[in-house]
Amino acid sequence: MKHWNLEDIAWDRFDPSLVDPDIIPLVKAAAMVERNGDDYALYLHGVFADDPDFHAASEHWATEEVQHGDALGRWASLADPSFDYMSAFARYRAGYKIDVKADASIRGSRSGELVARCIVETGTSSYYTALADATREPVLQQVCRLIAADEYRHFKLFYDHLKRYLEREKLSHWQRLKVAAGRATESEDDELAFAFHCSNETEGTPYDHTRCITGYMARAMRFYQFSHLDRGMGMMFKAVGFSPRGRASRLAAHAAFRLVKWRQKKYERALDSYKAAA
């Protein structure tokens, strides 16, 4: 059972006068990545081939991720009626592929895979909370709050399976930390940049990773407040096996917040020069 459906959203409350134009490209790009959740479920099926409990859970998880894409895609089409969600997604699907036939995790073990999944859900849970807090548009606020709650439940789901696998695989804190740090830095890879390209640039425009990740990050990083990173860092610490509310987590959150602000300025300057050159 899903916790909500598209019909639960008050679409008729949409107010174009409250839309921040810089949020629209982010929502379009996020819709692509979310809708691709069913491909990740196929990959997870291969990695957890003999675990029917995990199969059932990951299928349900993927249904929710696809719904996140559909809710965001529908909102983006209200905010920008020229946006064709399904054709943008078809371009994304054609150009960005994950190995759905893998029979072992690219993270080296099943526990490693689950740590990586926890990090992804931490990132999405913090991000949609940040967007919900930043926007004054009531429909986007509702959509982002519903999605953020799902993402937090997804974190708990993968964390519960992680605890089960850690009893068998005994992954050390250090190994978990390496996976977590690796996955956290992948946010600037092609998954989001190419999603930004397919959903915001016209067909025929050549894909340029740097331009696209700049377009995405310069806008996305603006919306983080310290509270979002503090909560996210606690979740990451938990996935790695450290105390989520200790001094170390708080210090790491302060460092992450400074890093985000610094990188945001860097991306903002790069975005300004792309705009000036256009």
Ligand SMILES: [Fe+2]
């Ligand atoms: Fe999601």
Ligand SMILES: [Fe+2]
């Ligand atoms: Fe999720």
